[in-house]
Amino acid sequence: MQRIFDSKEDFVDLFESSCQTLIGRTYEDCTDAERFQALASIVAAKSRAIGVKTNELAQQEQKKKVYYFSLEFLIGPLLDNYLINYGVRDLVEEGLAELGLSLDNILAQEQDPGLGNGGLGRLAACFMDSMATEGIMGYGNGMRYRYGLFHQAIVNGCQVEETDNWLERGFPWEVRREQSSVIVTFGGKPVRHEDENGHFWFTTEGGDRVKAVPYDVPVVGYGGETVTKLRLWSAEPAEENFDLDAFNEGDYAKANKFRSDVEAISTILYPNDAGPHGRILRIKQEYLFVSAGLQTILRTYERDYGPDWKHFPDHVALHTNDTHPAMCGPELMRLLVDEKGLEWDEAWDITTRSISFTNHTVMPEALETWPIPMFRSLLPRIYMFIDEINRRYLESLSQDRDNWQELASQTAVLWDGNVRMANLSIICGHSVNGVSAIHTEILKHDVLKGFYALTPEKFNNKTNGVSHRRFLREANPALSKVITNAVGDGWMTNAEELSKLEQYADDPAVLDDIVTAKHEAKKRLAEYVKQVSGVELDPNSVFDVQVKRFHAYKRQLLNVFKILDLYNRMIDDPSFRPMPTSFIFGGKAAQSYTFAKEVIRLINSLADVVNNDSRVNDVLRVAFVPNYGISNAQIIYPAAEISEQISTAGMEGSGTSNMKFMMNGAIMLGTYDGANIEIADLVGFENLKIFGLRVEDIERLKAEGYWAWNEYQADRGRLGRVVDELVDGTLARLNGNFELVHDELMVNNDQWFVLADFKPYVQAWEELRQICANPREWAHMSIINTARSGHFSSDRTIREYAEDIWHV
Ligand code: 26V
Numbered sequence: 001m002q003r004i005f006d007s008k009e010d011f012v013d014l015f016e017s018s019c020q021t022l023i024g025r026t027y028e029d030c031t032d033a034e035r036f037q038a039l040a041s042i043v044a045a046k047s048r049a050i051g052v053k054t055n056e057l058a059q060q061e062q063k064k065k066v067y068y069f070s071l072e073f074l075i076g077p078l079l080d081n082y083l084i085n086y087g088v089r090d091l092v093e094e095g096l097a098e099l100g101l102s103l104d105n106i107l108a109q110e111q112d113p114g115l116g117n118g119g120l121g122r123l124a125a126c127f128m129d130s131m132a133t134e135g136i137m138g139y140g141n142g143m144r145y146r147y148g149l150f151h152q153a154i155v156n157g158c159q160v161e162e163t164d165n166w167l168e169r170g171f172p173w174e175v176r177r178e179q180s181s182v183i184v185t186f187g188g189k190p191v192r193h194e195d196e197n198g199h200f201w202f203t204t205e206g207g208d209r210v211k212a213v214p215y216d217v218p219v220v221g222y223g224g225e226t227v228t229k230l231r232l233w234s235a236e237p238a239e240e241n242f243d244l245d246a247f248n249e250g251d252y253a254k255a256n257k258f259r260s261d262v263e264a265i266s267t268i269l270y271p272n273d274a275g276p277h278g279r280i281l282r283i284k285q286e287y288l289f290v291s292a293g294l295q296t297i298l299r300t301y302e303r304d305y306g307p308d309w310k311h312f313p314d315h316v317a318l319h320t321n322d323t324h325p326a327m328c329g330p331e332l333m334r335l336l337v338d339e340k341g342l343e344w345d346e347a348w349d350i351t352t353r354s355i356s357f358t359n360h361t362v363m364p365e366a367l368e369t370w371p372i373p374m375f376r377s378l379l380p381r382i383y384m385f386i387d388e389i390n391r392r393y394l395e396s397l398s399q400d401r402d403n404w405q406e407l408a409s410q411t412a413v414l415w416d417g418n419v420r421m422a423n424l425s426i427i428c429g430h431s432v433n434g435v436s437a438i439h440t441e442i443l444k445h446d447v448l449k450g451f452y453a454l455t456p457e458k459f460n461n462k463t464n465g466v467s468h469r470r471f472l473r474e475a476n477p478a479l480s481k482v483i484t485n486a487v488g489d490g491w492m493t494n495a496e497e498l499s500k501l502e503q504y505a506d507d508p509a510v511l512d513d514i515v516t517a518k519h520e521a522k523k524r525l526a527e528y529v530k531q532v533s534g535v536e537l538d539p540n541s542v543f544d545v546q547v548k549r550f551h552a553y554k555r556q557l558l559n560v561f562k563i564l565d566l567y568n569r570m571i572d573d574p575s576f577r578p579m580p581t582s583f584i585f586g587g588k589a590a591q592s593y594t595f596a597k598e599v600i601r602l603i604n605s606l607a608d609v610v611n612n613d614s615r616v617n618d619v620l621r622v623a624f625v626p627n628y629g630i631s632n633a634q635i636i637y638p639a640a641e642i643s644e645q646i647s648t649a650g651m652e653g654s655g656t657s658n659m660k661f662m663m664n665g666a667i668m669l670g671t672y673d674g675a676n677i678e679i680a681d682l683v684g685f686e687n688l689k690i691f692g693l694r695v696e697d698i699e700r701l702k703a704e705g706y707w708a709w710n711e712y713q714a715d716r717g718r719l720g721r722v723v724d725e726l727v728d729g730t731l732a733r734l735n736g737n738f739e740l741v742h743d744e745l746m747v748n749n750d751q752w753f754v755l756a757d758f759k760p761y762v763q764a765w766e767e768l769r770q771i772c773a774n775p776r777e778w779a780h781m782s783i784i785n786t787a788r789s790g791h792f793s794s795d796r797t798i799r800e801y802a803e804d805i806w807h808v
Contacts, residue, residue, distance in 0.1 A: 001223050001224065003086075004043070004224065008094055008095045011088070019035065019038045022038050022041055023038055032105050032109050033109045035101065036079070036106050040110070040172035044218065047220050050225075051218050051227035054137075054227050054228065062304075064137065064315050064316065065137045065139060066802075067141055068128070068138060069142075069320050069325035069328060070324070070325070071270075071286065071321075071325070072116030072124060072321075074114065074117075074121035074125050075113055075128070075230070076112055076631065077111070077630065078110070081474055084473060085224055086224040111166045111171070112630050113148055113166050114148030114164050114269070115143070115144075115145055115148050117269070118272075119548075119549075119654070119656050119657075122630070123321075123656060124140065124321055126466050128219045129467045130798040132219045132221030132228050133221035133226075133493065133795060134221070135221070135226050136808055139228060141231055141293035142230065142231070142233070142289060143233055143234075143285055143288070145266060145267065146267045147269070148166050150163065151163070152626055154600075154624060157600075158600070158604075158735065159588070159589055159597050176213060176214075176215050177215070177216055178213060180214050181214070181236075182211075182212050182296060184288050186210065186284060187207040187378060188205055188206040188208075188380065188381075189205045189206055191204070201338045201341065204381055208262075210236070210265065211236045211238040212235060212236075212289075212291070212292035213235075213236055216229045216230070218230075222493055233289045233292045235262050236262060237263075242255060265288055270282050270285070271590040273593050279370070280374065280378065284378070286324055287327055287331070287379055287382070290327045297316060297318075298335055309340060309346070310349075312354060313353035317354060317805070318332070319355075319356050319806070320425055323357075323368045326357075326368070326425040327379075327382060327424075328355055329355060329389065330386050332354070333351055334385055336350060337385075338381070352429060355428050356432075356433075357425040357432050358434075358462070359432060359434055359435075362650070363651070368421040369419060370418060372417050387414065389424070389427060389428065390414045393411075394412060397411070407453065411426075411427075422448075429458070430458060431460060431805045432448070432458050432459050434461055434462075435462065435463065435674075436653065436678060437461055438673065439674060440459065443459070444456075444459055462804075464659070465656075465659065465793050465796055466656050466663070468491075468495050468793045468795075471633075475637055478521060479517040479664065479786070482513045483786070486500070491790070495795060496790040498786060498787050499790060501783055501786060501787035504783060505784055506780065514665065514783055518641065522537075523539045524639065525537070528635050529623050532625060532626055535607065535622075542579055542581045542641050542772045544581055544583050544640075544641065544642040545583075545585075545644065546644035547628050547633065547657060549587050550588065550593070550596035550600060551593075551596060552596065553651040553652070555648060555754055555757075556599050557741065558757060561719070561722050561754065561758055562762055564606060564725060565718055565722055565762060566620065568721060568722070568725075570615065570616045570619075570620065574615070578620075578769060579773045582623065584622075584640075585623070586632070595741070598741050601735060602726075605733060606731055608734055610622050637663075640664065641782075642666060643657070643667065643668045643670075645668055646761065647673050648673070648698065648757075649671050649673045649695045650695040650698060651752075652674035653674060654674045654675040655673075655676065656675075658676055662788075662789045664786070667771070667778070667782065668688040668689070668785075669688070669689045669761075669764055669765060671693070672690055672692070672695070673695075676690070679792070682791060683784055683785055687784045691757070691760040692760045692761060692764075698753060706749070708755050711750075711755035711756055711758075712746065719758050722758075723745060723755075
């Protein structure tokens with residue numbers, strides 16, 4: 001364990017002087033926000049110093065470096081994480097208490113950088129944590145967005161998006177590295193050069209030159225021995241093309257235009273379904289961070305190993321998170337051929353041996369494509385490489401194969417006037433992986449079957465994982481203490497040691513401790529929910545939670561139907577008194593995703609009806625937690641007893657909240673989808689509830705014909721009634737009925753099989769509720785879930801990537 005403070009006294013001295021030198025006030029006169037700044041800056045400075053040592057050591061050992069390219073890193077607040085990783089949290093807490101200060105109040109001041117949409121971005125952040133802890137030389141390469149994903153407010157039941165000005169008070173962890181800036185060029189004209197041996201290369205004349213400036217954030221591993229870094233790029237004008245004439249004529253907008261056009265590139269994180277608007281800016285983001293990252297990597301490599309490019313793949317792994325960094329292939333080719341003077345074949349060998357790719361979704365609308373004319377005019381030289389990659393690929397495909405045309409239609413990069421980024425990623429790399437066992441199978445046999453037929457050896461599965469240090473140890477101190485008291489703290493670095501807990505699965509004292517820890521967490525969440533939504537939840541009720549992005553396939557609607565049905569039954573039959581339950585929702589809908597936003601309004605309307613109806617509100621409550629993100633997720637997971645993972649089978653790549661809930665001892669109510677399947681394999685069907693249609697059932701129904709209308713007719717009493725209530729005024733108190741949602745089911749024929757899964761879902765929930773009524777029985781299942789969750793630590797996932805893909 002790396003000690004960053006020699007003693008409590010040492011810490012207190014440092015903290016006092018940090019307040020004075022950084023803020024210019026004594027610690028007593030500082031606000032908590034200023035105290036946060038003072039404390040974070042001490043920890044950040046120590047981290048950077050250790051980072052230097054890590055780098056030196058790695059260089060001496062010539063360790064292979066892994067560069068993780070991702071447009072999203074949803075890192076969350078860092079201070080608490082780093083105090084835990086350095087093993088000084090208690091010391092700091094005590095030191096501050098001696099000064100009359102509360103660590104918790106200071107921690108609460110940290111902004112939550114929302115530099116990601118959801119699971120994909122959080123996965124990248126968990127991977128950074130695990131790489132640092134596992135001692136892998138892992139570097140993140142991403143974008144420093146001026147504004148993160150929007151802040152969600154709920155006004156009159158509806159989602160309202162507000163700008164996420166996360167840099168408002170500065171970001172104490174980052175260091176701007178002006179000297180490491182690189183130039184990235186857009187547009188321009190490629191010009192051919194040839195030497196006397198016929199070797200040729202291109203340079204680009206003209207075009208817009210943009211300066212990419214890196215900001216480095218240290219990533220501290222557990223134990224604090226190794227610190228790697230996350231490098232985030234920001235776009236700035238390369239030359240000060242300030243229009244002084246315009247300025248002198250008073251046209252300030254014109255004078256500043258050059259700067260604002262360039263800065264727009266790193267202004268905002270795109271939401272998942274941004275639509276065609278602003279697409280040019282998105283390609284610019286993708287190229288900027290790829291080109292800037294690769295230029296820097298090549299420079300570092302040349303410094304360490306000289307221009308010995310053929311050994312590049314032995315020292316460097318380039319991982320592309322989804323298709324957003326797909327230009328890594330052609331850009332590396334461009335750098336090697338145009339700037340380093342390599343021949344095509346040599347460069348191509350180096351490129352394909354270095355690059356690997358993860359796919360995160362099977363949804364066709366999520367597979368990125370760009371219209372060729374737009375792409376070519378923005379990145380002419382990159383387009384030439386893509387064209388040549390595609391030509392050579394098709395040429396090799398057409399040799400000795402009868403069905404080559406069919407394969408070409410599935411796997412070509414250029415098709416139908418578009419650049420297909422997934423195909424580019426696969427062709428330019430040596431590995432393709434899915435994020436859960438079932439997801440990888442679907443890729444192999446459905447979405448990417450052409451590639452699988454051609455290069456089965458490229459395909460492999462890497463089931464996702466999560467940082468158990470953040471989502472269990474940091475989020476849930478009470479449960480962590482119960483675990484450590486029982487089995488020691490080896491689980492912090494070896495999550496498999498959680499399995500030792502299983503011997504206490506029938507120990508009444510430990511089970512009681514589990515129940516007490518859960519109750520503490522529920523009280524904390526109830527206070528938080530009251531504060532942010534006004535809804536009062538009883539910590540003695542069962543907490544049934546669904547938090548995740550809003551999307552039709554994740555079926556928050558199915559959960560709404562269950563609650564509405566429960567409500568109807570209670571109104572009809574006053575003697576029906578189910579176990580008191582609080583249904584808690586959270587999540588953002590993409591700004592232009594109307595259906596998802598309507599489901600948010602529906603939940604809030606349902607909450608308004610149920611919570612205000614005295615016939616039911618003593619046992620039934622519904623709450624929507626606004627602005628779901630990393631910070632409040634850490635309050636939510638520990639408090640859950642039931643974890644809702646109810647996506648339409650075959651649609652969820654993996655899911656990761658299912659794992660975070662599992663660690664925190666919630667029992668899953670889930671479909672046979674994504675990583676739910678592997679969770680079920682591990683804990684057994686007796687320790688969770690799986691329900692509903694499976695992938696093969698859905699395929700069969702699609703083939704035979706599925707009719708939502710029949711489902712509706714077959715159960716007019718309960719299911720039919722719930723569907724009717726969408727439009728009959730029952731839920732219309734906040735801005736009217738829900739025709740759009742109703743039509744999705746009854747006119748659009750329920751694409752996500754909500755009606756088909758309704759009955760088995762309600763049945764499974766009933767069974768789970770019986771279990772929750774008996775705390776000891778619930779605690780027994782709960783402890784088994786926690787005990788077997790070690791497999792879903794991202795440490796395990798990272799070790800698999802390291803061994804099978806990166807070879808480090
Ligand atoms: C979603 C959507 C929804 C609206 C339409 C456009 C669109 C485009 C992309 C996406 C999702 C992109 C990929 C993604 O975030 N996948 C998630 O990755 C997680 C980490 O591997 C995984 O746990 C989730 O199951 C998967 O959905």
